[in-house]
Every structure is written in C-alpha cells, then in structure tokens.
Amino acid sequence: MGSIDAQIALLAICALFFLFGTGIWIGMSMIGVSIAVMWLFAPAKPAGDAMATVVFSDLSSWTLTALPLFIWMGEVLFRTAISEEMFRGLAPWMQRLPGRLVHTNIIGCTIFAAVSGSSAATCATIGKMTVPELRRRGYPDAIAIGSLSGAGTLGLLIPPSLIMIVYGVQAEVSIAKLFAAGIIPGVLLAGLMMSYVAGWSLLNPSKIPPADPAMPLTEKLRESSSLIPVVLLILLVLGSIYAGVATATESAAFGVLGSFAIAFWQRRLTLRNFWDSVMGATRLTSMILLILAGASFLKLAMGFTGLPRHLAETIAAMGLTPGMLILVLAVLYIILGCFLDGISMIVLTAAIVLPMIEQAGIDKIWFGIFITIVVEMAQITPPVGFNLFVLQGMTGKSIFWIGKVSLPFFLSMVLCLLLLYFFPGLVSFLPDMMVNAAR
C-alpha cells in the first residue's frame, strides 16, 4: 500500500462530499465515486458487473428484511389512535412529578420507541397529541418542544431500531443482540432526560401550569387501560426476540400483524389506511435501499484501494487508545451528522471505521450502541436533522430555534455516552444473558 494510493483514495472521499454538497442523491453519488475508484484501482475488473452482482446479493439478504417490516409496522401504527390513547393513559400519572405533563413526551416516546424503529416517526406519532395538549394547557414551547425532539430520538436506541438493523448488517453482528443491548442505555437516557425536565421545573416553578383536577385511583387505572394494546405489542415484538423464539425479521412480521390487530380493534383498519401504509413503507424502503445499494458498491470499491486496512494500521501505529479513538470518531460523526442522515452516515463510514474498531479491540456491539446514540445527536443538530424537520412542520418554529431548545437533551446524550464508556456493562449485560439468541 503506497501513500500515493492512499492519497488517491482520500481524493475519492473528497469527490464524494463534493457530489453530496452539490445535491446529487446520496445513493447515486456513492455509485459515481465507486465507478471512478474501480477504474483507478482495479482497471482489469468489470466494475459494472461487479456492482450489479454485489447489489443483488446484499439487497436480497434475509437479515435485512427486518428493515421494511419494521418500517411498515410504524406506518400502520402512525395511522391508528395510538397517540391519543397513550396520552390519555399516561397523563393522570404525571401530574405530581415536577414538570408534570412534559413527562408524557419522554415516557410516551420511550414506550412508543419499543414498537417503532425510527426517531422521526416516534417524534411525529407522540407529538401529534402532546404538542396541542401541552400548548392548550400553557406549557412553555421551549421545554415542550425540546423534550419531544430529544426524546423522539429514543426511537433509534430502544429496540426495534432501523439504525441497528443497518449497522448490524454492515458489521455482521447479531441484530437480536444489538436490540437487547439498546434497552438499558435507552431507559438510562430517558431517565437522564426526565431528570433534566424535573430539575428545570424545580428551578422555574412559575413556568409550569397547575395540575389538572385530581382523579380517583380507579379512574386513573381505567384511563391507563388504553395502554394495554401497546404493551401487548411490545411483549410480542421484544419478548419474541429476547426469548430467542424469533429472529429480528420474524418478530418484525409478528409486529406488522400485531399492529394490524390494534388498527382493527380501533376500527382504523380501512382498505385505504392499509394500502397507504403499504405504499408509505415501500417508498421509504426504496429510499433506504438505494443508499444501501450505493454503499455496497462503495464498500467493494474501497476494498480494492486498501484504504480501510491502511487507515486501521495507521491508527494502530499512532498508538491511539480506544478511548481517544472513540472521542475522535464521536467528533467526526457529530460533524457529519450536521449534514447527513444517520443511515447514510453509517453505511458511508462502515467500510473504513469497522476495521479500525476491530483493530483497536473495541466490542462491536458496544460500538453499535455508541454509533446509535451519536446518530440520535445528529437527529437534533441543525441544519440537517429529521426530528427538526418533523417538528418544524408540526409547530412552525425554525430549525435553529428547535435545535437550541433541544440542546439540553443533546447534552443528556453526551452524559449517557460517558456513562456507557465508563460502565460498558450497561450495554453488555442484557446481550450476554441471551444464551440462545436466534441467529
């Protein structure tokens, strides 16, 4: 591996960012740069045929089929009354906490995250109900919207998670184990966010509106019975994975059926809703798979340059400790996250970063959780972040204002990362308990 080659490979990376910057679709940009790289480094190889073969085999993988199914499940749930029901079920219990109904955002997102694989969908589904309700009662926009934007990102960390599926496929680690590993950090992060809200409310008691009239316990319980369908769905999806009965794909299929059952129960399962959910899921899958197609080709092309191996060796020779490497990568991902979405970020860097991680002896499951949290941060950093887009559409506030009120929740994620770094057992405890994880 000569250093000239390395320079050309780095030039290819610059070209990629140039194409991204000028507005070329992400998946197509990756195809374009891969063609150039193949032409430079492996002129004897038929680049186009190699591309078609690798795209065909990578994009028809059984493991990856969990992705469209979880997307579909989210599309079905988005069209049910689940948002109203969750608010009704949670609100009576939050009246006594400092911060009162702001916590419906965080707990609502935490629970919904356990049936949803995405951050923006979690944000949109929960916000559909909490944003108007909190505004009507006079909660300040800053804390109401900030907490929703921050807590919505739990959709990625608490399983199921689209990001973890994409990472798991790239890194060749068990998706079931990644899912299990996300549970404790997810609950921890939710706890950190709630603590912030409680602390803020204790410092600013005048800004939190008074509690709603108290409700007798029996009535509270009756209201909470509206949570039962979601809880059953969580048990079905996560229980089947954790018990080792089902793979991620299979539990996703159960989840789709379960969400149909909820929609049917709520009389929302019309033919129109069904087909809209199918087409919504299909187009979203199509969008993600175009990026994955580009990434598969790029990974193949990068392999010919030797850059991943070269960089891994360079890092090793520099004697970076794992902690420093993690720090460098965190900064890199946060910067990338200002401009790119999570999935593109992961697939783009996987070919180069994963060999480094292995070289440095960092556990790939732990790194999966790390990268998921960093992607969560990217969701709420302007100018590009999907939660920001969703909330902009919902509330009419500017992206930068929403980014600003989300900052405390961004810092909760930083704190969470530090805790996970110093106590890696928080990540590895649940996956280690799974002796018989299915595939």
Next chain:
Amino acid sequence: MRSALKTLYEVTGVLGGIFMVLLLVFVLYSVGPGVGLWIEQTFGLPNPTPYVARSADEFAGYAMLASAFLALASTFGRGEHIRVTLFVQRLQGTPRRLAEIWCLALGSLLTGYLAWFSVRLCWQSYEINDLSTGLVATPLWMPQVGMAVGAVVLCIAVVEQLVVVATGGPLMEEPSGEEAAHLER
C-alpha cells in the same frame, strides 16, 4: 407522453407495494414451522404447521429487492430520495436551475449505468441458466427482472425530469416537513 410516463411510475410503484405484501407473506410462511413447534412444545398441542418452509427466507429477500427497486421511480417522483439540499436551496433563479440540471444530468448517467448493468446481470443469468443455491433452486433471472425493470424505470424518470427542467419547466418538489415524518430514521 408525460401522462403515459406518470402512469408507468405509478404502476411500477404499485407493483412494489404488492411485493411488500408478498415479503410479509414469505416471512410469515417461513416462521410457520417454528411457531408450530413452539406451540407443540409449550402447550403440548399437536403441531398446527408441520411443513418445511423451503427457501421462504430466500424468496423474502427477493421480494424485498423487487419491492424496493420497482418503487424507485415513484419515490424519485415525490422527491423522497435523500440528497443534501442545504446549499442548492440557497440558490435562486438561473443558478438554481443550472444546479438542478447538473444533478439531473449526472443522475441520468449514474442511473443509466445502474440500469444497464442490472439488465445485463439479469440477461446473463438467463443465458447461463444460473440457479440459486437454496433448497428450491430458483432461476436467478426471475428476481433480477424486478431489479432490472425498477432500475430502467428510475433512469427514465430521471431523464424525463432532466428534460423538464432543462426546457424551463417546474423544478422538482421537495417533501414538506409533515411528509418528512415518513422519511423515518
């Protein structure tokens, strides 16, 4: 002409939706035996699904691939494929149009490349009668047809858009914030 192309994108999009439903069917079919065994062992009931789900996992993967590729064009038409519009959006008037022409021109070449080699792959598999290695030896050209058709229709959609923008027609629409809820991550 334009409405015929619109219909083409819609039809392939709907086909993509049908493959999404098929994907679910294949996955459910493949879990059947496992669930049956679980019912038998846990409740001591007779196994309700004592079949072998031959290659259903393979078919699920093919259905996903076909679904995603066939829907590429209709996803493109709605402006839902991801791109970084941060800088392009700052431009107005002619520079903006030139930037869009650059994107669509390069996009046409790249999707053309993808389409060409997807068709070639499918054709070659057909010529040499390439079979999958699963329990059911599927001729590989069958799933590859979905990929080839989807890639070709995407290329047509991008070229059409290029012609529209280059001849002074309206620029591509961007999905609004409300729709971004569905661009889930």
